[in-house]
Each structure stands twice: as C-alpha cells, then as structure tokens.
Amino acid sequence: MRVLILGPQGSGKGTQAARIAEASGTPHVATGDILRAAVADGTALGREVAPILDRGDLVPDELMVGLIRERLAVEDSFVLDGFPRTLAQAEALDAMLDEIDKALDTVLLLEVSDEESTRRLLGRAAAEGRADDTPEAIANRLRLYHELTEPVVERYRQRGSLVEIDGERSMDEVFSAIANALERSQVTG
Ligand code: ADP
Numbered sequence: 001m002r003v004l005i006l007g008p009q010g011s012g013k014g015t016q017a018a019r020i021a022e023a024s025g026t027p028h029v030a031t032g033d034i035l036r037a038a039v040a041d042g043t044a045l046g047r048e049v050a051p052i053l054d055r056g057d058l059v060p061d062e063l064m065v066g067l068i069r070e071r072l073a074v075e076d077s078f079v080l081d082g083f084p085r086t087l088a089q090a091e092a093l094d095a096m097l098d099e100i101d102k103a104l105d106t107v108l109l110l111e112v113s114d115e116e117s118t119r120r121l122l123g124r125a126a127a128e129g130r131a132d133d134t135p136e137a138i139a140n141r142l143r144l145y146h147e148l149t150e151p152v153v154e155r156y157r158q159r160g161s162l163v164e165i166d167g168e169r170s171m172d173e174v175f176s177a178i179a180n181a182l183e184r185s186q187v188t189g
Contacts, residue, residue, distance in 0.1 A: 001026050002102060003079045003182065006153055007110030008145045009138065010117035010124070011167045012174060016110065017081035019175050020182065027075050031064060031082035056137030058085060058144055065092040072096055085145075090152045106185040107156045108178060110167035114142055 001024055007013040014030060021028035035053060038046035049059050068083050069092075084090040097103060112120075118138055125133030132141065156162040163181045167174055 001077045001079075001106075001182070001186075002097075002104050004084075004104055004107045004156075005079060005081050005110065006107065006149070006156070007167060008112060008114070008117050008149075009141045010120035011110035011112045012120075012171060013081055013110050013167075015171060016174060016178055017079045020178060021079045023179070024079075024182075026077045026079050029068075029071050029075065029078045029080050029083075031067070031085075033082075034067065035059065054131045054137065056132045056140035056144070058148065061086055061088045061092070064089060065096075068093065069096055072100065076102075084152050086148045087151050087155065090155055104161065106163060106182055107161050108181065109153055109156075109162055109164045110174065111164055112167040116168055117142060 003020060003026070005013050005017045005020075014032070017030060018028050020026070035045075035049050039050045039053065040046070045063075049063075052059050064083060064085075065088075068080075068089075071078070084093050121133050121138045122135070124130065125138075132138075153162065163185070165174060165177050165181065169177075
C-alpha cells in the first residue's frame with residue numbers, strides 16, 4: 001500500500017498516518033520526524049536544518065528529495081506524511097515513482113480551518129514544547145502551507161486521486177473515515 005497524507009499543520013495527519021501505518025503494517029515515513037531525529041542526534045543534517053525548523057520555514061527541496069529518494073529505494077510500501085510540500089517535491093515524487101514503476105494507491109487530505117489548526121498547535125505547544133510551536137512559527141508554517149502546499153493538493157485533486165476527509169471530528173471518527181477510504185481504494189484500485 002502506498003498512501004500519501006496531506007493536510008495543514010495541526011490537522012492530525014501525523015497521528016492518523018501513524019495509526020494507518022500500524023493498522024496495515026506499512027512503514028510510516030514522516031519527514032518532520034526524520035528531521036527532528038537528525039536534530040536530536042546532532043548529525044550534519046540535523047545541524048543544517050535545526051534553525052530552519054525553529055523558524056517554521058521549509059527545508060530546501062533538493063535536500064528533502066534526496067532524503068525521500070533514499071527511503072523509497074528501501075520501502076516498497078509506505079504512508080508518506082509531510083512530503084511533498086511544494087510543487088517541485090511533487091514533481092520529483094512522480095518521477096521517482098515512475099522510475100521504479102510504482103504508483104500511489106491513495107492521496108488523503110485532512111481538512112481543518114486555520115483557526116482550528118492554530119488552536120490545536122498552541123495547545124500542543126503547552127503540552128509538548130515543540131520548538132516550532134511558537135505563535136510566530138505557527139503563523140509562518142500555515143502561511144507556507146497555503147502558499148506552497150495547497151498547489152500540491154490542487155494537483156492531486158485535478159488528477160482525481162484526492163480523498164478529502166473532514167479533520168475537525170474526533171480522532172476515532174477521522175480514523176474510521178480514512179479506513180473506509182482506504183478500503184474503497186483497495187477494492188477499486
Ligand atoms: P508540521 O506539519 O506541523 O509543520 P512536520 O513535523 O511535518 O510538522 O514538519 C516539521 C518541519 O520540518 C517543517 O516546518 C519544515 O521545516 C520541515 N519539513 C518537513 N517536511 C518537509 C518537506 N517536505 N519540505 C520541506 N521542509 C519540511
């Protein structure tokens with residue numbers, strides 16, 4: 001199963017991606033987690049991206065594409081969370097999948113309003129203390145989502161491969177909507 005999960009910050013995409021991965025025994029490839037682990041380990045990559053993450057800016061496309069290319073070389077199936085975030089990344093992903101003759105089964109979009117996103121992220125800031133959950137970094141991340149990631153959403157919508165899920169419900173309700181969508185795509189795909 002090759003699934004892509006898109007949605008703004010605070011849409012619950014990380015949580016849902018982890019649940020889909022666990023339920024289906026598919027690796028969860030979360031770019032934010034990979035980058036934060038590199039920062040925590042103090043690797044060269046981590047030192048390079050730490051200030052970018054703190055500001056809520058995007059890591060350069062080339063670096064992200066290289067990172068995903070390495071993962072796709074070893075994973076046959078995946079729940080991809082946090083990539084692609086720009087049109088250049090989406091084009092690179094298409095090319096990589098073409099090269100290995102594989103396609104995505106499902107592209108999910110978790111929809112939540114900016115108000116709800118901001119409310120959830122500020123709540124998480126209090127609970128988890130993530131460095132990029134400051135009001136400034138949150139506003140920057142949402143701005144970049146609208147500017148650079150929404151065109152990616154549009155690209156998949158135009159292809160007819162987007163499944164839109166209302167993310168403003170409880171975690172369990174969202175998960176069962178996703179499970180239904182995945183089941184349908186297995187049946188039809
Ligand atoms: P969120 O969706 O809440 O911003 P993530 O954990 O997905 O959280 O990402 C955290 C940070 O990691 C982003 O703000 C960005 O700096 C960096 N990042 C993750 N994925 C990408 C990507 N595909 N392209 C560029 N930067 C990325």
